[in-house]
Every structure is written in C-alpha cells, then in structure tokens.
Amino acid sequence: MSGPAHRQPLSLKALSNGFLVFWCLVAAFPIFWITVMSFKTPIDAFDSNPLRVIMGPRTQTDVGGLSLLDIVLALALTYVLIRFALKWLPGKVRSFVPAGQMGLGWLIGCGTFGLVTLILFVVVLPGVLGVLNPVAGPLGVDVLGLTTEHYEAVWIDRGFMRNFTNSLIVTCGVVSVSLTVGTLAGYGLARSDSLIAFWLLILALVFRALPHSVLVAGYLPYFISSSEWLAPILGEAAPTLYGKPWAVIAVLVAINQPFTIWMLRSFFQNIPQELDEAARVDGCSHFQAFRLVIVPVMWPGVITTGLFSFLLAYNDFLVTSLLLDAQNMTMVPAIANMFNRETTASDEVQAIAAAVSITAPLFILVMVFQRQIVSGLTAGAVKG
Amino acid sequence: MMFLFIAAPLVSVLWQSFHVTKPIYEQVEVETCVPGLLGSSCVIELKTRPILSDAGKIITNTTYVGLQSYRNVLQPEKLRTAIKNRSWREFTNIRFWSALRFTLVFTVLTLPLVLGTGLLIALAVNNTVPRLKGPVIFVSLLPFIVTPVIGALAIRWLFIGDGILTAGLEWWLQKDIAMFAQAWTIELMMYIYRVWHVAPFAFVVFYAGLQTVNQDTLEAAIIDGASRWQRLRYVIIPHLMPLVVFLTLIHLMDAYRVFEEIVGFSSSAHVISLQWLTYEFLLQDGTGARAISRASASAVLTMIGIAVLLAIPLRRVWREQRGS
Known part of the structure; x- marks a missing residue:
C-alpha cells in the first residue's frame, strides 16, 4: 500500500492501530494473568486489586x-x-x-x-x-x-509428572502413526489422479463435522469388552483396551487421518512429478525413488501436518477423559478433575499452575513454528 | 482399512441406539439369620441379583427396544405438555431440548461475531507498519493454539468469585455481580470465550486473503472516486467472499461441537450442549454403569442436527459451483 492515493487520514490510522493494541491486550491478557497468578500465594492471586496480584505483597512477606x-x-x-x-x-x-x-x-x-x-x-x-x-x-x-511452591506441589506431590508422560505417549503415538500412514497414502494418492481424492476431501469434511462424542460412543463398548472379542485371535493375553493409551491413539488417529492424508496429498502434488520420474529413469525402484528423492524434500509439509496432529492430540479432552482410566490420564482431563475436587484456595492456585504448565509447551511451539502454523491454516482455506 | 475405522463406529452407534444391554436379574429368596438371645431370628427376603455365568461374569442380555432410547432422550410427552402450557421453563427443563437450544443459539450467535472480529483484526494488521506484523500475529495465535479447556479456565479464573475482571465490573457499575450464579452470565462468558478463541483463525485466513486483493482493481476504484468505505464494500469484501463461506462452514461445524466450555466453566448445572449430553450418558454413573444406548441415541440425534445445519450452506456452495 503506497502512493498518495492510499494515504490515510491520521484518525483512521490511529483507530486501526488502537484497535490492534486493544486486540493484542485481549488476546494475551488471560494467559499472561494466569501465569502471574500461578506464582503467588492464594491471598495475592485472588486479590481484587490488580496491582497487588502483580506485586504480591503477601507472597513476599510469607515466602520471599x-x-x-x-x-x-x-x-x-x-x-x-x-x-x-x-x-x-x-x-x-x-x-x-x-x-x-x-x-x-x-x-x-x-x-x-x-x-x-x-x-x-x-x-x-x-x-x-x-x-x-x-x-x-x-x-x-x-x-x-514470587513463589514456585504451587509448581512443586503439582509436579511432585500430585504426580503431574505421570500425566505428563501419558500426554507424551498419546501425542507421540498419534503424530507418528498419522504421519506414517498419511505420508504413504498422501504420496500414493497424489501420484494417481482418480476420483479418490475428491471423496477423500468429502470424508475429511464429514469428519470435521462429526462430533467426536459420536465416534467415542461407537468405540467405547468394544474397548470395554475387547478382552472377549480379541480372545480368539490373541488367546489368553488379549488386553482390555479400555483405559489404555492405545485405545485413545486409535480413536484420535481415526478422527485425524482423513484430514492428514488430504493435507499431505495436496502438499505432495506441489512436488513436481518429474522429480521421481527422473529417479526412476536413473534406475531407482519405486520405493527407492520415494525414499531418496521425495523424503528429503517433504519435510516442510510433514512438519505442518504433524503440528496439527500434535495440537489435536495434545488439546483433546473428550476422548481422553472418556477412554482413559485414572492411571493413564493425560494432562488436560487430569486438571479438570483437579479443579472439580478443589476445596481450598491453595488447590485452586495449584490448578492454575498446572494450567500454565500445560500451556508452556504450546507457547514455545507457536514461537518456533509460527510460520508453519499460519501456512497450514491458510492452505486449507485457499484450496478448499 | 479407513472405512473400517470410520464406518464401523457409525454403524455400531446406530445399532446400539436401538438396543439396550442389561444384566439379567433373578429373584432369589435369601434367608438371613441373626443370632439372638432366644434362638436365632430369621428373615426371608426376596432379593434381586444379576445372574453370574460360570466364569463369574454378569450375563447380559441385549434386546431390541426400537425407539425407546430415543424416547428417553427426547421425552416427547414432557415436550408436548411444555408446548401445550406454552411454558419456556418446562421446555428448558428437558435436558435434550435445552441442550439443543443452547447449541443452536451458540452456533448462530458467535458466527457473525467471529467473522467480524477476524475481519477487523485482519484489516488493522494489514494497515500497520510491517515491523509490527510478526509480533502481532504471534500474539494473535495464542488464544487459538491454547488448549480449549485451559483457555476457558483462564477466562473463568478472571471472573470467578471476586476475580480481577468481576471486581473491575463491580467497581465500574457500582453493583454486586456474581458471574457464575445464573445461566445467562455463564452463557455470555461462553460467547466471549468462543470469539476470543476462534477469531484468530478467521483473522489469519482473512489476512491471507487480503494479500491477494487485486491492486489494479483497487487503483481503478480509487480513480473512479470510490471512498474508502466503498472500496471495502465493493472490492475487498466480494474478493473475500469465498473465505467467508469457508469460515462459516468450519465455524458451524466447530461451534456445533461446543463442549470444552461446559467443562471449563463447570456449567453443566445451568447450561449444557448436545455433545455434553452424549458425554454425560457415556460417563459412569454411581453404580458404574454407562447409559450407552441413550448415549448412542443422543449421538445419532446430534449427527442429524449437524447434517441439517450444514445442508443449507453446502447446498448454496453446490449450486454456485454448478453455476460457474
């Protein structure tokens, strides 16, 4: 936007920038505020005077x-x-x-x-x-x-570490499974122009629209009774899938897979077909062509898709809270249990500390991968 | 393979919604004797207990119940009396109908707010100095990326009790406010939360769209003497129209699934949504049983709802595609 015709009056500029500042405040304030609260003793954290919450006079006298x-x-x-x-x-x-x-x-x-x-x-x-x-x-x-006692209480006394490990297992499982299947299927679909691509898009849309509770309602009875119907195949060792991370990974991958495949397919289509044709001419097998030529150039797309799978798995509450038992609880349902049980103000600040702990990795994620997230968000809109 | 994972649960949900699995009970006479002073006194009771199989498991029986589960969810008799009495309160006392009411109002009400806020932010960012754009986009992404339950909790903590914003409002309005005491304030907070959470997505999409506005058309509009507002109205917004449709579709799907807000604001006593209803049926009740049949029925109804909701915009898109 340059040139005299585009010059804007000062009032409009001030208005638009003022609005921007206002939006940034609104966007960041809740997260900033719970971060501040999590470092204070309960009396300071729930003080009605904002200055006292930030400065924390009671915390200072009590703890330091x-x-x-x-x-x-x-x-x-x-x-x-x-x-x-x-x-x-x-x-x-x-x-x-x-x-x-x-x-x-x-x-x-x-x-x-x-x-x-x-x-x-x-x-x-x-x-x-x-x-x-x-x-x-x-x-x-x-x-x-300033005090870190709530963090210590949450992570050490309340065993939040275990929830963290469970979250790690579930997210890693979901990301790796859906990326493996997604890359292979996406590559295959990108190189064969058939009607499948269209139906895939429809399927991805249907899944986007489907409330997750519908799927869980379909899966749940089978997971609970899985030791019975798996017994003929696996014999005595047939596991009860309910409560295990595998069950959650399966459901989340099912939810996510059409989207992943579709996104990776449109990404692979941007890699020119001449590239793998050249590799084939040089004597590569089909699989070698994929491994040696496509794999090195596919990382940007895979990272973008992986980010969205990660977000889905990490942020999920519904599936994890219904399908996991107490030992295998991930972080998000665990914190919901925490504040439902809360009795004292100190418990509540601990829940806040847990909430901040959950948000911190996401914060870092946005910082590192901002560009990929934005490109992923817009890719869907432009192509869809 | 994929069909197995996708179609199978849907079919099973349908099947479950027409069937009920119950333990088979038998009635047995149990004689309990309490030793007393004058010999033992015995009482014979009729007790109901589930039949156990040889392996010690409860035998269950699955029967076809037709639409009974749907009736349990929909409660048509109560609905009829509510309509007959023209009583809004009776209507919202039936959980399914109040969930439907909230879900639809939520979906429809937040849509223009999200689109409007997103567009405003996009225009403002587009207007600012290039140096600031990166940090602003970073800050804007935060509400979108944060775990929905945590985001809702963060807002709740600002308002709960004499939370910082409630205190501010009280000071401003000179009036005692309890945000979590009545349904409508909780609902209001849910709307605010949702706009806060989703507006960044709309913003990013609109911002990408703004980068591709045809500059020649804009120049031409300026030469023709179009005012700033007219340029926005007749050049930029028509250019963004496909994105508006896209965002509308996505938002309808997402807002219809509203669920995390109910958890975050612990509002299940006041306000519930359709997905929460299914969730509630799926949770174990006091005896450890899950109302899977009713959950399935409510899940099927939820599915029908989203299909109806999406049918209108999708048909429009379809017609436009065919037309062009």
Whole structure:
C-alpha cells in the first residue's frame, strides 16, 4: 500500500492501530494473568486489586521474592539466551553435523541448549544473586513477591509428572502413526489422479463435522469388552483396551487421518512429478525413488501436518477423559478433575499452575513454528 | 482399512441406539439369620441379583427396544405438555431440548461475531507498519493454539468469585455481580470465550486473503472516486467472499461441537450442549454403569442436527459451483 492515493487520514490510522493494541491486550491478557497468578500465594492471586496480584505483597512477606537486581539480571540473561538461540545456534548445528543427520543434530543441539538454560537459571543465577543481593543495597531488597511452591506441589506431590508422560505417549503415538500412514497414502494418492481424492476431501469434511462424542460412543463398548472379542485371535493375553493409551491413539488417529492424508496429498502434488520420474529413469525402484528423492524434500509439509496432529492430540479432552482410566490420564482431563475436587484456595492456585504448565509447551511451539502454523491454516482455506 | 475405522463406529452407534444391554436379574429368596438371645431370628427376603455365568461374569442380555432410547432422550410427552402450557421453563427443563437450544443459539450467535472480529483484526494488521506484523500475529495465535479447556479456565479464573475482571465490573457499575450464579452470565462468558478463541483463525485466513486483493482493481476504484468505505464494500469484501463461506462452514461445524466450555466453566448445572449430553450418558454413573444406548441415541440425534445445519450452506456452495 503506497502512493498518495492510499494515504490515510491520521484518525483512521490511529483507530486501526488502537484497535490492534486493544486486540493484542485481549488476546494475551488471560494467559499472561494466569501465569502471574500461578506464582503467588492464594491471598495475592485472588486479590481484587490488580496491582497487588502483580506485586504480591503477601507472597513476599510469607515466602520471599525477587529484588530489582534479580529481575534485571534474569531479563538480561533471557535476552542473551534468545539472541544466542536465534543467531548462533543454527550456524553451529550446521557446521558440526554432517549433512545426512540434520534432524538428529537439531535434536541434540536443542537438547543441549535447554539443559544449559536450565542449569543457568536453576543453579548459576541463584548462586550469583545470593552473593550479589546483600551487597547491592536498595537494589537487592525484594520488591516482587514470587513463589514456585504451587509448581512443586503439582509436579511432585500430585504426580503431574505421570500425566505428563501419558500426554507424551498419546501425542507421540498419534503424530507418528498419522504421519506414517498419511505420508504413504498422501504420496500414493497424489501420484494417481482418480476420483479418490475428491471423496477423500468429502470424508475429511464429514469428519470435521462429526462430533467426536459420536465416534467415542461407537468405540467405547468394544474397548470395554475387547478382552472377549480379541480372545480368539490373541488367546489368553488379549488386553482390555479400555483405559489404555492405545485405545485413545486409535480413536484420535481415526478422527485425524482423513484430514492428514488430504493435507499431505495436496502438499505432495506441489512436488513436481518429474522429480521421481527422473529417479526412476536413473534406475531407482519405486520405493527407492520415494525414499531418496521425495523424503528429503517433504519435510516442510510433514512438519505442518504433524503440528496439527500434535495440537489435536495434545488439546483433546473428550476422548481422553472418556477412554482413559485414572492411571493413564493425560494432562488436560487430569486438571479438570483437579479443579472439580478443589476445596481450598491453595488447590485452586495449584490448578492454575498446572494450567500454565500445560500451556508452556504450546507457547514455545507457536514461537518456533509460527510460520508453519499460519501456512497450514491458510492452505486449507485457499484450496478448499 | 479407513472405512473400517470410520464406518464401523457409525454403524455400531446406530445399532446400539436401538438396543439396550442389561444384566439379567433373578429373584432369589435369601434367608438371613441373626443370632439372638432366644434362638436365632430369621428373615426371608426376596432379593434381586444379576445372574453370574460360570466364569463369574454378569450375563447380559441385549434386546431390541426400537425407539425407546430415543424416547428417553427426547421425552416427547414432557415436550408436548411444555408446548401445550406454552411454558419456556418446562421446555428448558428437558435436558435434550435445552441442550439443543443452547447449541443452536451458540452456533448462530458467535458466527457473525467471529467473522467480524477476524475481519477487523485482519484489516488493522494489514494497515500497520510491517515491523509490527510478526509480533502481532504471534500474539494473535495464542488464544487459538491454547488448549480449549485451559483457555476457558483462564477466562473463568478472571471472573470467578471476586476475580480481577468481576471486581473491575463491580467497581465500574457500582453493583454486586456474581458471574457464575445464573445461566445467562455463564452463557455470555461462553460467547466471549468462543470469539476470543476462534477469531484468530478467521483473522489469519482473512489476512491471507487480503494479500491477494487485486491492486489494479483497487487503483481503478480509487480513480473512479470510490471512498474508502466503498472500496471495502465493493472490492475487498466480494474478493473475500469465498473465505467467508469457508469460515462459516468450519465455524458451524466447530461451534456445533461446543463442549470444552461446559467443562471449563463447570456449567453443566445451568447450561449444557448436545455433545455434553452424549458425554454425560457415556460417563459412569454411581453404580458404574454407562447409559450407552441413550448415549448412542443422543449421538445419532446430534449427527442429524449437524447434517441439517450444514445442508443449507453446502447446498448454496453446490449450486454456485454448478453455476460457474
């Protein structure tokens, strides 16, 4: 938008930017606020004065808090680490890792980075500040009440770790199964132009429309009685599927699969067919052509599709809460149970801490994969 | 393979909705004797207990009950009296009908709000300096990506008791407010939550659409003396029309499935949705039994509902496709 004809009056500009600021506030505020609340003692967290919630005077007197020096140093360290992660890390990974094992290299690189960050924040920073705060005078006095007791209570006492592992199992299962099936089927469908593609789209739409409870109602009785009808095949060891993560993975994959295949198909169609034809001419078998030529170039599409499978599995409440027993509960139903049972204000803040813990991975996900998410969202609209 | 996973549950839901599985009960006389001072006193009782098979399992019997489960869900007699008495309260006391009412109102009411908010954000982002676009898109994506139950909980925590926003409202209106005491305030919060949650999606789609607006047409409109509003009305919005249809379809599907809000706001005593009804039947009740037959019936009814709801816009799309 340039040129004199497009110039806008100041009032319109102010209005549009003002609206934007307002929207950003609305969008971020609830998440920001529960993050703040989760670090305070209950009295502060549910205070009706917003300033008291942020500053947390009771938390400060009861537990302790951060001094100005703490805040400045922590912010500086965060800034340095982010700069480091964005500027320096990719180059290092690229130079150290041989070209073939880029994925593994990234995994190790990110893992090391996370570990270093953790050590810096948990061990080094408190140590340094413990020495600095007493000598810093007024800068070293606590001003901001802060406590991590709720996180400790949730993760250690309440066994949230187990829910986390269960969530991990379910999401990993769903993502890997639906991507494996999706890539193969999507590739196959993209290379054969038949009516199947059209029906696939219809199927994906139908599944989008179908309430998940309908599917669960269909599956549930069979999962409960599965040890009976699986017995002829598997003999004595036939498992009761109800309550096991496998059951949830199966249902979630079924919900997600048409969408995954359709999305990957439209992605594979953008890879020119000449590419695998050339590989075939050079003497590759059909499968070799796929493995050596298509696999290296398919990652962007696979990552985008995988992200949406991940979100579906991670965010699901209905299927997981109905099909899992208490031991195998994932994080989202677990937290719902937590606040249904809540009796004291302290329980409630613990539930908030759990909620923030669930949101944190998603936050990182948006930060890293923003572009893929946006492209995935728009791809459906443009092609549909 | 895929048909197995997709068609099989649907068929089984249909089948279940016409059948009821019940344990078979037998009546037995049980003599219980209590030793007392003057010899034992015995009582003979008639007890009902489920028959156990040799393996120690409860034998169940599945019978065809026709539309009985549907009748249990729909409760036509109560509906008839409610209509006869023209009593809205009686009508909403029947769980299925109140769920249907809420689901439909929710779907229809949030649709224009989501579309409008999305379009406004898209226009505003398109209008701002390029440096700001990245961060704004990042912030906007947050409500969309956050786990629905958690998002609803976050809003609930802002309002519950004397939560920060309730306190703000009370201060502003000088009046005591309890957001979770009555049905309509909870419903209002659900609408707000849904718009907050889905508007980013509409925004991203509209924003992508705005990038492809034909600049020549815009120039031509300016030369012809079209005002800013006219340009928006006659050039940009017609260009975005396919996206509006797309978003409408997606939103109808998603809003009709409204469920997580009920969990997040713990509103099942006041407001429920169709999907929640099925969920409730599927949950174990006090005796550990699940009303699978009724759940299936309500699931089938839910399916019919979404089919009817989508039929209207889909037919329009179909006709336009054929026309062009």
